[in-house]
Amino acid sequence: MNLEQALTSINKISQARRGKELTPGERIAVLAAWEKIGYEEAIKLYRENFSPNYISCRAGPGVWKLLSKEFGCRVTKTHLKTVLENMLQDTSLTEQIQANSANPDSVPILFGVPPDTGNFVGYRSQVQHCIRLLRDHRNIFIDGPQGIGKTALAARIVERVMSKTNESIEICIWKSIRYGPLLDELLADLADMLGIPFGTGSSVNKLQNLLIRFFRKHRCLLVLDGAEILQQDQQQSAWDYYSEPYTDYGPFFRRLVNDQGNSSLIVTSRTRFLDWSDLHESGNAAEIIRLEGLAQDDAETIFEEQSLKDRHCWPALINKYHGNPLMLKVIAKRVRTIYGGSTADFLRVQSTIIADPLLLTLNHEFSPSSSMSEFECFAMKILADLMKEHDSVSYEEILQNIESHSLFRSTDGLLRTVSSLVNRSLIEETKVERKSKFRLSSVIRKYIEQDPQGFVGQKVQSVA
Ligand SMILES: Nc1ncnc2c1ncn2[C@@H]1O[C@H](COP(=O)(O)OP(=O)(O)OP(=O)(O)O)[C@@H](O)[C@H]1O
Ligand SMILES: [Mg+2]
Incomplete structure (x- = not known):
């Protein structure tokens, strides 16, 4: 947001509340606050004839009072810029959200691309449970071994939340953090996505504050997928739960869990984060879902889709791989392409296989x-x-x-x-x-x- 945009926005507010735009003296007060200069300097800079005393005691306080009422927080010359930047964030997004909430058939806005859930089977109770938890504004940590379906489950939940208008989520943000972004990179990325203005070189703290304020104002669902990277290679003896460049994620998660109003967070990880267990056990709005594999019937669907034969052999295979969908998919493909679909032949010839990933x-x-x-x-x-x-x-x-x-x-x-x-x-x-x-x-x-x-x-x- 620049000065011109700020003036336009304040003029609109003034027009709506008082039926008139800012007076020239009030404009000077805003200019001085925006540029962070004294009133005398502002008057000179803009070649006006007001006395600094008039701007300081009459014109300025009029605008601060107007804006304090509008935004429901104290606005002064010192705070004006920060408040405006936070409150009048990306208007196009705000307008889109407002238009959305006015339309009862609308769906939330989605940033990021979750994987396709076209072939998703099973995990019904987990999906239901998570939807209920989100309804109660809780935060969810999904953990389990590689390939067990954590990402797929999170994508299924997003899909359900997006299609059910009565869930009242306004915005879903899907973000894979498998590439290991530092916290300030992640926060800047999220702020950018959401159109929250922030200065270059903003501190992690400032970015967190902006984001939390946004999450309080709009009901968001933030999904951070692949979070095990934050604790990868962490020595057991280390004092922090997180690996070295990621240690500030811990306090960030804690803040999100405690501070973000109606918004919710879903994190997926192969590793259980012990600080989430602590949060959960100490009664915070943090829940943990452990995925342990598909139930027999649901896992069989994966073999059915590949038209495998010898149904009587399926339970042994599903059991052996603990219903891990990644493993079952790799096996189903191998049985179909190499063994002509015969599960019995595969079992006879092949011992345990380890999928490439x-x-x-x-x-x-x-x-x-x-x-x-x-x-x-x-x-x-x-x-x-x-x-x-x-x-x-x-x-x-x-x-x-x-x-x-x-x-x-x-x-x-x-x-x-x-x-x-x-x-x-x-x-x-x-x-x-x-x-x-x-x-x-x-x-x-x-x-x-x-x-x-x-x-x-x-x-x-x-x-x-
Ligand atoms: N419930 C499911 N129904 C059908 N396919 C599934 C299901 N869950 C996972 N899969 C499939 O199994 C594979 C692995 O799933 P996914 O990527 O969700 O696992 P993950 O637990 O997130 O693994 P990682 O630890 O590597 O992130 C994908 O091809 C996915 O489509
Ligand atoms: Mg995953």
């Missing part, structure tokens, strides 16, 4: 430069060995096994290791008769056994 991720997770400690890798190797005879094992069984290798590990230390691996979706936790049991997905187990890059061997050797 998962192989890349696992290579990264186990690489010497990753944050996975040698002991974490060792614990996973122990679990992989135990799983040759058991479906899942208890914490005590892992501990006993580690002790049998004459490796001292405090109970607390091992518990921390195990829960860190669970949080990072590297091992799975299930409840058997209310007791925690742990297991590895067949894909990770296969990776550990095959050790294609030799990374597992290296790490394990340095512990044993």
